[in-house]
Amino acid sequence: MKILVCISNVPDTTSKINFTDGNTKFDTNGVQFVINPNDEFGLTRAMWFKEKQGATVHVASVGGSSAEPTIRKALAIGADEAIRVDAEPTDGYFVAQQLAAVVKNGGYDLIIAGRESIDYNGGMVPGMLATLLDMNFVNTCINIEVEGNNVKAMREIDGGKEKIETTLPVVIGGQKGLVEESDLRIPNMRGIMMARKKTLNVIAPIDAIAATTDIKFEQPAPKGAVKLVDADNVGELVNLLHNEAKVI
Amino acid sequence: MSVLVYTESENGKFKKNAFEAASYASEVAQQMGTTATAISINANENESLGNYGIAKVLNVSNDKLSTFNAKAYANIIAEAAKNEGAKVIVVSSSSDTKFLAPILATNLEAGMVSNVVAAPESTSPFIVKRTVFSNKGFAHTQINTEIKLIAVSNNAFGLVENTTSTTVEDFSPTVSDTDFSTKSTEIDKVVGKATIADADIVVSGGRGLKGPENWGMIEELADVLGAATACSKPVSDMGWRPHSEHVGQTGKPVASNLYIAIGISGAIQHLAGVSASKTKVVINTDPEAPFFKAADYGIVGDAFEVVPKLIEKLKEFKAQNA
Numbered sequence: 093m094k095i096l097v098c099i100s101n102v103p104d105t106t107s108k109i110n111f112t113d114g115n116t117k118f119d120t121n122g123v124q125f126v127i128n129p130n131d132e133f134g135l136t137r138a139m140w141f142k143e144k145q146g147a148t149v150h151v152a153s154v155g156g157s158s159a160e161p162t163i164r165k166a167l168a169i170g171a172d173e174a175i176r177v178d179a180e181p182t183d184g185y186f187v188a189q190q191l192a193a194v195v196k197n198g199g200y201d202l203i204i205a206g207r208e209s210i211d212y213n214g215g216m217v218p219g220m221l222a223t224l225l226d227m228n229f230v231n232t233c234i235n236i237e238v239e240g241n242n243v244k245a246m247r248e249i250d251g252g253k254e255k256i257e258t259t260l261p262v263v264i265g266g267q268k269g270l271v272e273e274s275d276l277r278i279p280n281m282r283g284i285m286m287a288r289k290k291t292l293n294v295i296a297p298i299d300a301i302a303a304t305t306d307i308k309f310e311q312p313a314p315k316g317a318v319k320l321v322d323a324d325n326v327g328e329l330v331n332l333l334h335n336e337a338k339v340i
Numbered sequence: 341m342s343v344l345v346y347t348e349s350e351n352g353k354f355k356k357n358a359f360e361a362a363s364y365a366s367e368v369a370q371q372m373g374t375t376a377t378a379i380s381i382n383a384n385e386n387e388s389l390g391n392y393g394i395a396k397v398l399n400v401s402n403d404k405l406s407t408f409n410a411k412a413y414a415n416i417i418a419e420a421a422k423n424e425g426a427k428v429i430v431v432s433s434s435s436d437t438k439f440l441a442p443i444l445a446t447n448l449e450a451g452m453v454s455n456v457v458a459a460p461e462s463t464s465p466f467i468v469k470r471t472v473f474s475n476k477g478f479a480h481t482q483i484n485t486e487i488k489l490i491a492v493s494n495n496a497f498g499l500v501e502n503t504t505s506t507t508v509e510d511f512s513p514t515v516s517d518t519d520f521s522t523k524s525t526e527i528d529k530v531v532g533k534a535t536i537a538d539a540d541i542v543v544s545g546g547r548g549l550k551g552p553e554n555w556g557m558i559e560e561l562a563d564v565l566g567a568a569t570a571c572s573k574p575v576s577d578m579g580w581r582p583h584s585e586h587v588g589q590t591g592k593p594v595a596s597n598l599y600i601a602i603g604i605s606g607a608i609q610h611l612a613g614v615s616a617s618k619t620k621v622v623i624n625t626d627p628e629a630p631f632f633k634a635a636d637y638g639i640v641g642d643a644f645e646v647v648p649k650l651i652e653k654l655k656e657f658k659a660q661n662a
């Protein structure tokens with residue numbers, strides 16, 4: 093089985109979000125970039141396939157050279173090879189088209205992407221990728237088992253979960269549940285050394301359109317001060333929620 | 341040319357998000373000088389969409405579609421969009437519509453924008469406002485393609501009543517067997533309880549509650565309020581509560597009218613995922629807990645004392661207002 097894990101390079105979850113150039117760009121100053129958390133769960137699940145079922149695992153990321161430390165980290169965690177499509181990932185449709193070209197060239201059976209990137213929260217790349225490639229697709233995937241060509245997956249739905257059966261090739265939009273938090277791997281020294289010798293292919297983007305363009309950004313309006321209610325006067329909270337906030 | 345909205349239903353009944361998406365679609369239609377058409381699948385009471393400005397409903401009744409299937413549903417909506425010559429398609433942000441929307445966008449070669457929180461600020465060029473960085477910012481995004489797909493956030497645009505006379509037409513799209521190459525074999529779902537995605541009120545517990553055995557009062561509070569229950573990430577990581585209740589940047593997003601955080605410190609990753617809620621209440625023993633900076637109302641106090649009192653007061657309130 094040949095697996096491709098799609099990795100998006102995103103600001104660390106603790107990042108303060110600022111904009112620059114007259115609010116037309118995200119300010120990367122002082123921001124630490126990491127593997128998108130949803131992709132990290134998928135990458136670890138891919139490692140299990142590699143170790144238990146002898147799969148080959150490649151990772152791909154669409155991004156400039158600044159994405160390379162994140163890609164190297166994925167190699168240090170254990171991916172065999174990496175591909176970087178040398179283009180700014182400005183729009184989900186654009187990224188999906190680039191990844192579709194990578195998948196066609198590489199002949200992958202299982203494509204593991206994340207439910208969403210925590211930067212622009214598009215939640216669209218995996219579904220678009222599957223559709224461009226005419227492959228099966230399971231979103232918000234919290235479990236996947238592959239036997240021969242048969243795929244059993246679990247999907248999170250509003251208020252529960254759903255079992256799904258399908259076949260390879262398949263694209264998943266994964267998240268926590270694929271593996272647990274405690275299963276995530278931190279690269280060790282040996283992994284980091286080996287990652288330096290692994291192949292990181294930089295390829296040119298294909299011609300593709302960006303379907304959307306961000307014109308301007310804005311920060312949320314500052315929040316007013318909290319109204320404190322005395323712990324001995326809980327009834328006052330009920331009163332405020334009813335008469336002031338009008339939410340009950 | 342019309343605006344097409346997919347109005348989601350469950351067991352024949354429209355979801356609240358269907359009415360919200362319909363409200364949004366009729367606003368877009370007005371801006372563009374056209375009308376809004378809805379497409380519904382196995383839904384009853386299609387006329388009720390007229391309350392939210394929908395002029396025509398395409399109603400699909402097909403037993404093959406009784407269980408949600410993303411590809412089949414997406415293909416049907418795409419076919420309807422083509423028949424109607426729709427240039428703008430509106431969907432909601434439930435887990436099912438999030439599943440089908442990127443398939444639909446690709447089928448129609450439509451530029452897609454998720455998490456849209458307001459009516460278009462311009463329809464030519466087409467520009468909408470959406471949340472980015474898990475509610476830590478907004479973007480004004482232009483869609484460059486001829487066909488546009490808008491996924492509206494829950495509870496942002498709201499319900500806008502606008503009574504319109506509605507015609508309901510049967511629509512029988514082609515449903516191909518190849519759509520079912522991804523098959524649902526079992527659904528395990530709580531019934532009769534509000535879910536985080538749909539609920540107006542969400543009651544959420546954190547590590548401050550000390551252990552799973554203490555969730556009784558959280559569930560009782562949620563019951564009194566008709567709310568969904570949620571939790572912080574460590575609570576689900578430790579197995580105190582199911583994963584599906586984990587909210588925040590890496591869990592489920594919350595965009596309720598009221599979010600009550602009990603024994604939750606308010607870490608940046610937690611706040612990012614819940615800050616789209618309109619009113620936030622925090623109950624925490626530590627006055628320095630960061631959640632107090634993000635909340636509208638707060639009680640500095642011990643959850644084990646405050647929550648039972650709150651339940652009692654809410655019951656009194658309900659008895660008076662029944």
Ligand SMILES: Cc1cc2nc3c(=O)[nH]c(=O)nc-3n(C[C@H](O)[C@H](O)[C@H](O)COP(=O)(O)OP(=O)(O)OC[C@H]3O[C@@H](n4cnc5c(N)ncnc54)[C@H](O)[C@@H]3O)c2cc1C
Nearest residue numbers: 546547548572573588589590603604605609610625626643
């Ligand atoms: C990559 C990454 C992603 C993450 N994503 C998420 C996410 O999506 N969602 C999320 O929630 N977290 C997330 N986190 C974790 C986050 O950083 C915090 O660790 C977590 O939110 C803390 O949970 P908590 O508030 O329940 O626990 P704590 O931080 O331990 O807070 C417990 C609170 O309870 C209060 N307390 C104690 N006793 C009582 C009492 N008797 N009555 C009332 N209050 C009491 C304490 O004062 C304290 O403020 C993420 C972290 C990382 C690194």
Ligand SMILES: Nc1ncnc2c1ncn2[C@@H]1O[C@H](COP(=O)(O)O)[C@@H](O)[C@H]1O
Nearest residue numbers: 098154181205206208209214215216217
């Ligand atoms: N620039 C990118 N390069 C590689 N994969 C990406 C990129 N952007 C998004 N993805 C993948 O698509 C998933 C969903 O991203 P998005 O649609 O941007 O929310 C991510 O979790 C990644 O697996």
